[in-house]
Each structure stands twice: as C-alpha cells, then as structure tokens.
Amino acid sequence: MPKILLFGAGGVGSIYAYILMQAGASVTVVCRSNYETVQEHGFTINSAIWGQGIHVRPGVVRTPEEAKDVEWDFVILCSKAMPGSKPSTADIIRPAISPRTAVVLCQNGIHIEDEYASAFPNNAIISTVIYLPVTQIAPGIITHGHLEWIEVGTYPHNAPAAHKAKVVELAELFRAGNGTIHVYEDVQVCRWNKLITNGSWNPICALSLSKDIDFLASSPLSTSMIQSVMLEIVKIAQAAGYMDITEKNAETHLDRVLGRIPDKGVYPSMVADAIHMRPMEIEAIVGNPLKVAREKGVKTPTLDVVYALISALDQANARRRAEGKS
Numbered sequence: 007m008p009k010i011l012l013f014g015a016g017g018v019g020s021i022y023a024y025i026l027m028q029a030g031a032s033v034t035v036v037c038r039s040n041y042e043t044v045q046e047h048g049f050t051i052n053s054a055i056w057g058q059g060i061h062v063r064p065g066v067v068r069t070p071e072e073a074k075d076v077e078w079d080f081v082i083l084c085s086k087a088m089p090g091s092k093p094s095t096a097d098i099i100r101p102a103i104s105p106r107t108a109v110v111l112c113q114n115g116i117h118i119e120d121e122y123a124s125a126f127p128n129n130a131i132i133s134t135v136i137y138l139p140v141t142q143i144a145p146g147i148i149t150h151g152h153l154e155w156i157e158v159g160t161y162p163h164n165a166p167a168a169h170k171a172k173v174v175e176l177a178e179l180f181r182a183g184n185g186t187i188h189v190y191e192d193v194q195v196c197r198w199n200k201l202i203t204n205g206s207w208n209p210i211c212a213l214s215l216s217k218d219i220d221f222l223a224s225s226p227l228s229t230s231m232i233q234s235v236m237l238e239i240v241k242i243a244q245a246a247g248y249m250d251i252t253e254k255n256a257e258t259h260l261d262r263v264l265g266r267i268p269d270k271g272v273y274p275s276m277v278a279d280a281i282h283m284r285p286m287e288i289e290a291i292v293g294n295p296l297k298v299a300r301e302k303g304v305k306t307p308t309l310d311v312v313y314a315l316i317s318a319l320d321q322a323n324a325r326r327r328a329e330g331k332s
C-alpha cells in the first residue's frame with residue numbers, strides 16, 4: 007500500500023486525498039488552519055460529479071516534521087505556489103522526504119519546479135497541471151464543480167527511467183481511485199496551455215471579485231480584455247519555444263467558460279485569497295511569465311497592467327493583515 011503525504015489540505019488537497027484513498031493508498035494530510043476540524047470530522051466533499059456529503063477521513067498531522075518517521079512514497083504539494091517565500095516550501099517539507107519519495111507539485115503557474123529539483127536533486131520531481139474547480143468554503147467543507155482531470159510528467163522531461171516509473175505508479179493510483187489522469191513526455195506544454203486560463207481569469211476575477219461569467223457580462227470591454235491577456239500568454243509561450251500553443255488554445259479556454267453560460271460562473275482559486283486577504287499566487291501565475299516575456303522581448307501591455315494592479319492589491323492586503331484587519 008503506497009504511503010502518501012499531502013501538504014496543503016485545502017480544496018485540491020482534500021479531493022486528491024479522496025481519490026487516492028479510494029485507490030487504497032494510505033493517505034495523511036498536513037493541516038494548518040483546518041487541523042482541529044479535519045482531525046475530528048475529516049473532510050466533507052460536495053461534488054457536482056460524485057455527489058453530496060462525501061466523508062473522507064485521512065490521517066492528519068500538523069507539520070511535515072511530525073510525519074518524518076515514515077518513508078513516504080509520494081509527498082504531494084497542494085498548497086499555493088509561492089516561489090521565494092521564506093522559509094521555502096522545500097525546506098518546510100524536507101523532514102518528510104526520504105530517498106524513495108517522489109515530490110509531486112499539484113500547483114498552478116510556470117517555472118515552479120526548480121526550487122524542489124535543487125533541494126532534492128536525487129528524488130523524482132513530478133509536475134502536474136490540474137483542472138479541478140474546487141473551494142474550501144469552511145474548514146473541512148469542500149465544494150467541487152464539474153471538471154476533474156490532471157496532466158502529469160517528470161521534471162525535467164528527460165528525467166531518469168526510475169523517475170518516469172514513479173509517474174506511471176502515480177497514474178495507476180489515480181485511475182484506481184476513479185480519477186482522470188494523462189501522462190505526458192513533456193508536461194511543460196500543458197503548463198503553458200493551462201496558463202492561458204490562470205494568467206487571465208485568476209488575477210482579473212480576483213481584482214474584480216467576480217466569477218468568470220459575471221466578469222464577462224460586466225462591461226462591453228471585458229471579453230476583449232480577457233482575450234488580450236490570453237493572446238499575450240500565447241505569444242510568450244511561443245517565444246519560449248512552445249510553438250504548439252496557438253490562438254486556437256486561447257479560443258478553447260474561452261469557449262470552455264462561454265459554454266457554461268447561462269449557468270453559474272466559477273470563482274478561480276485566486277478570488278478566495280483576495281476575499282480573505284491571503285497572499286496570492288502572483289509570481290507563479292503572472293510574474294514568471296512576464297519575466298519570460300521580458301527575456302524574449304515580447305510586448306505584454308494588458309498583462310503588465312494586470313500584474314501592476316494585482317501586485318498592489320496583494321501588498322494592500324498584506325498591510326491590512328499586519329494591522330490585524332480581516
């Protein structure tokens with residue numbers, strides 16, 4: 007029975023605990039603000055796909071340090087990606103990493119893997135791209151929408167065969183737990199593709215405190231603003247060498263949202279962080295792509311404005327947190 011430690015027991019972490027436990031894995035989650043609730047009651051998942059009131063009771067610890075006596079097969083990161091945070095997430099999870107552990111990144115954004123590849127140079131690093139609209143609406147209470155699939159591959163793409171075998175092992179587990187998983191030789195292409203959605207909707211909906219469909223309906227300029235950001239991301243991806251990312255990908259991402267009208271819209275994950283004044287994944291999702299744009303000489307006028315505004319909001323929220331406001 008594989009032993010899995012999930013770090014970051016929010017929306018994504020709780021759903022993956024559910025899938026992997028259904029596969030028969032032994033799952034422990036690292037909880038922070040929701041520790042007492044999850045320890046006592048587990049998670050309750052209300053899913054548009056699997057049904058309401060699903061109870062999930064993984065093992066619970068407060069820190070990776072508490073989990074250091076087990077040789078984990080997989081440590082799966084489902085916390086927000088915060089490159090450059092101090093202490094680094096790699097240092098926080100280090101006590102739980104043994105030579106056999108594969109480190110799995112279930113996080114949005116690009117260029118987030120190096121921190122882990124440098125910290126754990128001999129371990130398999132598995133990078134994933136997640137389509138899973140999910141929110142922890144109260145401690146341990148999870149709402150999940152209509153999508154569920156994950157794309158995976160090693161980091162770097164030409165990792166040793168033993169690391170590729172860990173990807174296959176993870177894929178088999180997801181399938182055994184009725185999850186939908188696709189293995190890629192180079193998952194970075196998938197990251198750039200998903201960035202079209204996250205680099206546009208996440209900060210724009212966070213800035214406007216809107217669901218995606220509500221933002222589109224909010225003014226005659228909103229659709230073209232989303233399209234401009236999506237097309238700028240396509241240009242950055244191509245300049246970075248990902249020529250398979252084209253305007254067609256941007257169209258598909260926009261169509262996925264337009265296809266939900268007139269149903270309810272979705273709050274991208276960054277909105278909850280904006281509302282609750284938590285740090286937002288700005289560098290992983292917007293800053294890192296802009297660094298590539300600058301290196302490659304790609305003009306990104308709309309994304310530049312989005313970055314300036316979302317960074318200012320993030321800093322305003324940090325000041326309000328420091329003043330004890332909630």
Ligand SMILES: NC(=O)C1=CN([C@@H]2O[C@H](COP(=O)(O)OP(=O)(O)OC[C@H]3O[C@@H](n4cnc5c(N)ncnc54)[C@H](OP(=O)(O)O)[C@@H]3O)[C@@H](O)[C@H]2O)C=CC1
Pocket residue numbers: 013014015016017018019036037038039040068084085086087098112113114136137138139140141142274275287
């Ligand atoms: N939600 C979604 O719809 C989707 C999210 N993603 C991506 O998946 C990743 C996870 O997102 P999501 O599940 O929404 O995030 P959440 O904010 O719901 O959960 C993150 C969890 O990580 C915990 N955490 C952070 N730092 C620590 C720490 N030092 N020790 C213990 N726990 C910690 C948080 O605890 P605490 O409550 O104490 O802060 C929180 O429970 C992100 O990269 C996101 O962009 C991808 C696709 C869809």
Ligand SMILES: CC(C)(CO)C(=O)C(=O)O
Pocket residue numbers: 114136137138139140153203204207208272273274275276
């Ligand atoms: C757009 C979505 C919901 C896709 O799963 C997402 O990635 C996010 O909210 O961060």
